Amino acid sequence: MEKSLDGFKVAILVTGGFEQSELVEPRKALQAAGAKALIVSPVVGEVHGKKHDAPGDNFPVDVPLDHARVEDFDALLLPGGMANSDRLRIMPKAIVFVRSFFDSGKPVAAICHAPWILIEAGAARGRQMTSWPSLKTDLLNAGARWTDAEAVVDRGLVTSRRPDDLPAFNAKMIAEFAASRHAPTGGGREGRK
DSSP states (O other): OOOTTTTOEEEEEOOTTEETHHHHHHHHHHHHTTOEEEEEESSSSEEEEEETTEEEEEEEOSEEGGGOOGGGOSEEEEOOOHHHHHHHTTOHHHHHHHHHHHHTTOOEEEETTTHHHHHHTTOOTTOEEOOOGGGHHHHHHTTOEEOOOSEEEETTEEEEOSGGGHHHHHHHHHHHHHHHTTSTTSSOOTTOO
């Protein structure tokens, strides 16, 4: 039986300190839908997660950021974690990589603190979004329309607040990624909510 994301390739961009559940649970959902979900990182070898404030597990990096090409992927997943998101948003290569998904009209899913990266990539302005509550003012200042909701979809971008929202986030992410397969540009449908 064909799955909604068979043949789909998703980049999961992280560096050290990502919230582990925000990588593990969405990756399981993507794989269950038939997608290949690859960890992309500026870290070579293994990258470590966090379980809230406790140390998490190590995960092998599938594609070093220096070798990652947007054209090799169909979508992007940005797990949160304050340290992870704060580190990525000051890395020019990471910002260029993220921005390229929006420029290519490919769908993106970001949870928790990951919208910080979207602000740096210039992708928040004019979008309806949600995030970890402490990012509300940052997103408003960046021109986004912030709402307190489990998951929000706006023109190919799925955002969510926290690990507790993962079931809603995963469902919206899978649906949005699958819908992008039928869009003329491969994603980023204008006006899609």
